[in-house]
Amino acid sequence: MSRERENTFLMALGVLLVNIFVLLAGVVFLKLEPHVPILVNIGIVLCFGIFLRIPWKELIEGMHKAVADAVGVFLTILMVGVVVGTWTMCGTVPVVIYYGLMLFSPQWFLISIMVLCFVMAFVTGSSWTTAGTIGVAFMGVGISLGIPVGLTAGCIISGAMCGDKQSPLGAATNLTAAISKVDLYETLHSLVYVTIPSIVGCGIIYTVLGFRYAEASADTSQVTKIMNGLAETFHLSPILLLPIIVLLVLIFLKIPTVPTLIAASLCGVALSVLYQGNSLSESLTSMYAGYVSDTGIELLDTLLTRGGLMAMASTILLIILALALAGCLERTAIMTSVVSKISGILQKRFSVITASYVMSTVLGFFSADCHMAIVLTSNAMGRRFDELGIHKCVLARTVHDGATGLAPLVPWTTAGVYFSATLGVAAAEYVPYYMLALTMTAATLFFAATGMTIRYSKE
Numbered sequence: 001m002s003r004e005r006e007n008t009f010l011m012a013l014g015v016l017l018v019n020i021f022v023l024l025a026g027v028v029f030l031k032l033e034p035h036v037p038i039l040v041n042i043g044i045v046l047c048f049g050i051f052l053r054i055p056w057k058e059l060i061e062g063m064h065k066a067v068a069d070a071v072g073v074f075l076t077i078l079m080v081g082v083v084v085g086t087w088t089m090c091g092t093v094p095v096v097i098y099y100g101l102m103l104f105s106p107q108w109f110l111i112s113i114m115v116l117c118f119v120m121a122f123v124t125g126s127s128w129t130t131a132g133t134i135g136v137a138f139m140g141v142g143i144s145l146g147i148p149v150g151l152t153a154g155c156i157i158s159g160a161m162c163g164d165k166q167s168p169l170g171a172a173t174n175l176t177a178a179i180s181k182v183d184l185y186e187t188l189h190s191l192v193y194v195t196i197p198s199i200v201g202c203g204i205i206y207t208v209l210g211f212r213y214a215e216a217s218a219d220t221s222q223v224t225k226i227m228n229g230l231a232e233t234f235h236l237s238p239i240l241l242l243p244i245i246v247l248l249v250l251i252f253l254k255i256p257t258v259p260t261l262i263a264a265s266l267c268g269v270a271l272s273v274l275y276q277g278n279s280l281s282e283s284l285t286s287m288y289a290g291y292v293s294d295t296g297i298e299l300l301d302t303l304l305t306r307g308g309l310m311a312m313a314s315t316i317l318l319i320i321l322a323l324a325l326a327g328c329l330e331r332t333a334i335m336t337s338v339v340s341k342i343s344g345i346l347q348k349r350f351s352v353i354t355a356s357y358v359m360s361t362v363l364g365f366f367s368a369d370c371h372m373a374i375v376l377t378s379n380a381m382g383r384r385f386d387e388l389g390i391h392k393c394v395l396a397r398t399v400h401d402g403a404t405g406l407a408p409l410v411p412w413t414t415a416g417v418y419f420s421a422t423l424g425v426a427a428a429e430y431v432p433y434y435m436l437a438l439t440m441t442a443a444t445l446f447f448a449a450t451g452m453t454i455r456y457s458k459e
Contacts (some may be wrong), residue, residue, distance in 0.1 A: 003053065004052060004053045004054055005051070005052045005053050007052060007332060007333050007334070007337050008337065009337050009338065009340070009341055011048075011337075012332075012333070012334045012335075012336075012337035012338050013337075013338055015044065015045065015048050015332075015334055016334055016335070016338060016376070018044060019041045019044060019045070019372070019376075020363070020366050020367045020372065022037050022040050022041055022044070023037040023038070023041065023367040023368065023369055023372045024366065024367055024368050025037070026040070027367075027368045027369045027414055028368045028412055028414075028417075033314075034318065034369050034371050034372070035314070035317060035318055035321055038318070038321045038322060038325055038371065038372070039321055041325055041372075042063075042321065042324055042325050042328055045325065045328040045329060045332060045334065046059055046328060048332055048334075049328065049331065049332045052332060054331060054332065058331060059328065059331055059332075062327040062328060062330055062331035063323075063324040063327040063328060064327070065327060066323040066324060066326050066327030066330070067320055067323045067324055067327070069181065069323075070178045070319065070323055072257075072258070073174060073177060073178040073184070073319065074316055074319070074320075075258050076174065076184055076257050076258060076261070077171075077174050077312050077315055077316055077319070078309055078312055078316070079257075079258055079261035079262060079265065080125070080168065080169045080174070080261065080312065081290070081307055081308050081309050081310075081311045081312035082261070082262075082265045082287045082307070082308070082309060083169070083243075083247075083261050083264050083265045083268070083307070084124070084125065084169060084290065084306055084307030084308075084311070085265075085286040085287055085288075085289070085290040085291050085306070085307030085308040085309075085311070086243075086265045086266075086268030086269050086272065086283065086286050086287060086307070087123075087243055087264075087265075087268045087307070088286070088290070088291035088293075088304055088306060088307055089268065089269075089272045089276070089278060089282070089283055089286040089291045089307075090240065090243070090268040090269070090270075090271035090272035090275065090276055090278075090283070091234040091235065091236060091240045091271065091272075091275070091276055092240050092241065092242075092243045092244060092268060092271070093123055093124065093304065094230045094233070094234045094236065094240075094304065095230075095234070095236050095237070095238075095240040095241065096119065096120075096123050096241075096244075097120060097123075097134075097226075097230060097303070098227055098230045098231065098236055100115075100116045100119050100120065101116065101134075101223055101226060101227050102227070103116075104116060104220075104223060106141065106145065106220065108207070108210065109141065109142065109145060109147065109210055109213060110147070110151070110152075110155045110206040110207065110209060110210035110213075111203055111206050111207045111210060113138045113141075113142075113152070113155055113156055113159065114155050114156075114158060114159035114199075114202060114203060114206050115159065115203070116134065116138075116159070117130050117131070117134065117135060117138075117155075117156050117158075117159030117160040117163065118159040118160070118162050118163035118199060119163060120133075120134055120160070120163065120303075121159070121160040121161070121162075121163030121164040121167060122163035122164075122166060122167045123167070123169075124167075124169065124303070124306065125164065125167040125168070125169025125170045125171070125173075126164060126169075126170070126306075127157070127160035127161045127163065127164035127415075128160075128418055128422075129302065129303060129306070130156075130159075130160040130163070130164075131156055131157060131160050131418075131419055131422055131423060132302060132418075132422045133299045133300070133302050133303040134223075134226070134299070134303070135156040135157075135160065135422070135423060136222075136299065136422065136423065137222035137223055137226065137299060138152065138156055138223075139152055139153065139156070139423055139424065139425075140222055141220055141222070141223065145213050146213060147210075147213050148429075148433075149423075149424070149425045149429060149430075150425055150429030150430045150431075150432065150433050151209065151430075151433045153419070153423045153425040153429070153430035153433070154430040154431070154432070154433025154434040154435065155202075155206050155433065155435075156423065157408050157419050157423075157430060157434055157436070158202050158206075158434055158435050158436035159199075159202075161404070161405055161408065161415075161436055162195060162198060162199050162202070162405075162436055162440075164404075165191060165195065165400060165401065165404055165405060166188065166191055166192065166195045168184060168185075168188055171315045171318070172370055172371075172374070172400065172403070172404050173187065173188070173191075173400065174315070174319070175315075175318070175319050175322060175371060175374055176374050176378070176396050176399060176400040176403075177396055178319050178322075178323060179322060179323065179326055179374055179375055179378040179379075180378050180382070180392045180393075180395050180396040180399065181382075181392060182391075182392045182393045182395075182396045183257070184257055185251065185254075185257060186391075186393045186396075187393055187396045187397065187400075189393070190391075190393035190394060190396060190397040190453075190455065191396075191397045191400065191401075193397075193443075193447065193453035194397060194401060194440060194443045194444060194447070194453075197439065197443045198436060198439040198440040198443050199436075199439075200439075201435070201438075201439030201442070201443075202435045202436055202439050205435045205439075206435065209433075222299070225297060225299075226297065226299060226300050229295045229296075229297040229300045230300065232295070233293075233295050234276065235275060235276055235277075237275070239271070239275065240271060240275070242267060242271065243264050243265075243267040243268045243271065244264075246263055246264050246267045247260060247261075247263075247264040250263060250264070265287065268283075269283045269284060269286075269287070272286070286307065286308060287308065287309065288308050288309050288310065289308045289309075289310060290305070290306055290307035290308025290310070290311050291304060291305065291306065291307055291308075292305050293305045318371065322371055322374070322375045325375055326375050326378070326379050329375070329376070329379045330379060335376060335379045335380035336380070336383070338380065339380045339381070339384070346384050348388075349388060349390065349448060349451065349454065350448045350449050352381065352384050352385065352388060352390070353390075353394065353398055353444070353447075353448035353454075354445065354448055355381070356377055356381045356385075356395060356398045356399055356402070357398050357399075357401065357402040357441075357444055357445075357448075358402070359373075359376075359377045359380065359381065359402070360373045360374065360377040360398070360399045360400075360401075360402030360403040361373075361402040361403065361406045363376050363377060363403070364402065364403040364404075364406065364407050364413065365407075365409075365410050365413065368412055368413045368414060369413065369414050370403040370404045370407055370413075370414075370415075373399075373402070373403035374399055374400065374403045377399045377402070377403065378395060378396075378399050381395060381399075382395060386457070389456050389457050390454060390455070390456060390457070391455040391456055391457050392457075393455060394454055394455060398444065401440055401444060402444075405436060405437065405440050406437050406440075406441075408427070408430075408431075408434060408437075409427075409431055409434065409437055410427065411426070411427035411428070
């Protein structure tokens, strides 16, 4: 058998840059979903592994191990789809939206829409859906108040992105937990430490900025239309919040993720049958096919049509491909070779966490998509976290925040393109008002410097 070739820094860097270029070209220029470019990148790394004379069996085993270790994550993601479908069918998601819009106040416009977008993104697990539905409605209200469109958009995106990153239903959150090999609940618990000061900081800034527009009158017809559509379609009552209470109680009792989500979804099925009057067959079908809204109100139908096992198929496929790529990168030592060049400065907690945050952000900018940034950074920095005894949940939150939270800052990332097109505002207009980038970065660096909220593996 031929001796395995040694991987060098320049070779590893070259393969890494090719991977970034493939994803950038596929996502930005060819408008592909990230699945195909990642699949191509797996092929590239496998070819590089063959060039290094790594046995094919070992390359396959590397991918197999990475994917096999995440079986629990796949079950969790499937159950997330079930929960979203049943909670929408039974009225839990609609009642949260309805009560949230009831609290909407034109006099406190900016802080109101930030909080509402946070809540909507948290319960739906999607910042894009939030911005594309109630976000669009709020843009119209903001224009009628005379508020700069960039300020309104920045507020919407800040709330939606913060809610999305904290949601157990978010695809990027589940991907980060899987790649970092951390339980989803541990990841969410770690994220809270940055999310709370970030959203509070944003709230203070937007409240101050909104004072000058407090006396203006607003056109809230779109908001009223959505509320009327919800009231006509569902029987709305506080009892519909029961599935959320069940979920929170079981989380507090530290019941494992999958049984918790099963209980929450069955609670939704019970309310769908007993309170909304749907048949048992229809309610159970929502577990598989999700809920399809047909209110005739486009914004509302877009917001409510979601969930089910099949809705998570694309997410699971993406995570399988991302994990396979991570396995290839691990076996070929590509990221290890690159990081070894800067290992001299990665000796302390602050430098390691800051480097992870910056790396995930920069890779997200260059690859135009958060998924590759999450995979590459987690793969590159995981060993340094282990060597310093820092728990991987800190890696997960740092990588997640850098790769996803800062993505809207540049116009060519998928997030930047989507928000600009959907809200009708150029990135250059909303970026100065995207306060989440400021508050989240400040919180991350503060905790890295002080050691507060930093969990260690021995704890």
